Structure formats: structure tokens, C-alpha cells
Amino acid sequence: MSAKRVDAKVVMLGKESVGKTSLVERYVHQRFLVGPYQNTIGAAFVAKSVQVSDQVVTLGIWDTAGSERYEAMSRIYYRGARAAIVCYDLTDSSSFLRAKFWVKELQNCEEQCVIYLCGTKNDLVECDRSARQVDYHDVQDFADEIKAQHFETSSKTGHNVEELFRKIADDYCSSAFEVMSEDKGVNMEQKGNFPYSCCRN
Numbered sequence: 412m413s414a415k416r417v418d419a420k421v422v423m424l425g426k427e428s429v430g431k432t433s434l435v436e437r438y439v440h441q442r443f444l445v446g447p448y449q450n451t452i453g454a455a456f457v458a459k460s461v462q463v464s465d466q467v468v469t470l471g472i473w474d475t476a477g478s479e480r481y482e483a484m485s486r487i488y489y490r491g492a493r494a495a496i497v498c499y500d501l502t503d504s505s506s507f508l509r510a511k512f513w514v515k516e517l518q519n520c521e522e523q524c525v526i527y528l529c530g531t532k533n534d535l536v537e538c539d540r541s542a543r544q545v546d547y548h549d550v551q552d553f554a555d556e557i558k559a560q561h562f563e564t565s566s567k568t569g570h571n572v573e574e575l576f577r578k579i580a581d582d583y584c585s586s587a588f589e590v591m592s593e594d595k596g597v598n599m600e601q602k603g604n605f606p607y608s609c610c611r612n
């Protein structure tokens with residue numbers, strides 16, 4: 412049996428509790444988990460294949476732990492990433508500062524990685540505009556400055572989630588990203604072709 416190649420490595424980065432895992436859950440399993448918040452430990456991996464025109468691109472998504480305790484570990488996971496979804500919580504201004512930290516890291520260490528800024532929990536600001544702590548236009552200005560894409564999403568309602576990942580797959584296929592060399596791909600057979608196995612405590 413031939414190994415299934417992961418074409419594009421995608422890494423999720425951002426402060427703890429911004430909703431990285433929820434975003435992946437919504438995209439891969441079309442569900443929003445309710446119940447007590449459980450932080451990710453280390454990282455979790457999932458792959459999803461997407462049809463783009465006549466090609467199938469497989470996104471290998473690494474969901475990292477947002478806790479600063481795991482910062483050094485997160486650096487391991489963004490190595491070789493062709494796309495980074497840098498998340499911040501629209502209702503938490505400090506999470507945007509943390510997003511800027513990750514952007515700087517990527518600019519310094521992973522120049523070829525395309526950055527997608529993602530403002531999460533859009534449903535909360537939709538139902539109460541006073542809950543918004545991060546201004547859309549401020550982020551758009553920052554996104555223009557660093558040449559990043561910018562999305563606001565809700566994993567609860569699904570708003571813009573499909574669109575975000577679709578854009579990553581489209582950009583990858585339209586050669587916005589450099590072609591990934593064979594040795595940087597992830598061999599799914601070696602990984603045991605495992606499903607989305609979250610390390611949560």
C-alpha cells in the first residue's frame with residue numbers, strides 16, 4: 412500500500428483558550444464541543460483532504476497548545492509549515508498581542524509560511540457588540556502590513572470556518588506556496604494514519 416502524502420502542513424497557533432481546537436473540530440468533524448474547557452497538552456494532529464479543481468490537497472493540521480508552558484514545543488510544530496492560522500479571541504485583547512508574538516516568530520523563523528490571522532468567537536460579538544475587544548480594521552491594517560489573510564470565524568456557528576481552510580487549500584494549489592519538497596512531507600503511514608487524537612487533560 413502506498414503511503415498517503417500530506418501536501419501542506421498547517422499549524423494552529425495562538426494564546427490558550429482562543430479556540431484553536433474548536434476551529435479544527437468544526438472544520439474536520441462539523442461539530443462544536445460543549446462542556447468544560449480542556450486545554451491541549453503538547454499538540455494534536457489531523458489530516459483532511461480537499462478537492463481543488465482537478466487536484467486533491469491534503470492539509471496536515473497541527474493543533475498546538477496555547478499555554479505559554481508549551482511555547483518551546485509549539486516551535487517544533489511550526490517547522491516546515493506552509494500555512495499558519497494565528498488565532499486570537501475577538502473578546503480578549505491580550506490574545507491579539509499574543510498573536511503578534513507568533514507572527515514575529517514565524518517571520519523570523521519560517522519565512523515561507525503563509526500567515527492567516529483568525530479572529531475567533533465571532534458569535535459572541537455578533538450577539539453583543541460591546542464584547543468586542545479587537546477592532547476589525549486594526550487587524551486588517553496589521554494583516555496588510557504583514558501581507559497576511561484575515562478572517563473572523565465562529566466555531567459555534569461555523570461562520571467562515573470552511574472559507575478559511577478552503578482559502579489555504581486554494582492558495583496552496585495556486586502555487587502561492589512554494590512546492591513542498593519530498594523530505595518535508597509527512598508520511599501518513601509512518602504516523603499510523605491516526606484520527607484526530609487530542610491530548611487534553
Ligand SMILES: Nc1nc2c(ncn2[C@@H]2O[C@H](COP(=O)(O)OP(=O)(O)OP(=O)(O)O)[C@@H](O)[C@H]2O)c(=O)[nH]1
Pocket residue numbers: 425426427428429430431432433434444445446447448449450451452475476477478531532533534535564565566567568
Ligand atoms: N462562543 C464560542 N466559544 C468558543 C468558540 N471557539 C471556542 N470556544 C470556547 O472557548 C474555549 C476554548 O476553546 P478551545 O478550542 O479548547 O481553545 P484552544 O485555543 O484550543 O485552547 P488551548 O488548547 O488551551 O490552546 C472552550 O470553552 C470553547 O467552547 C466559538 O467560536 N464561540
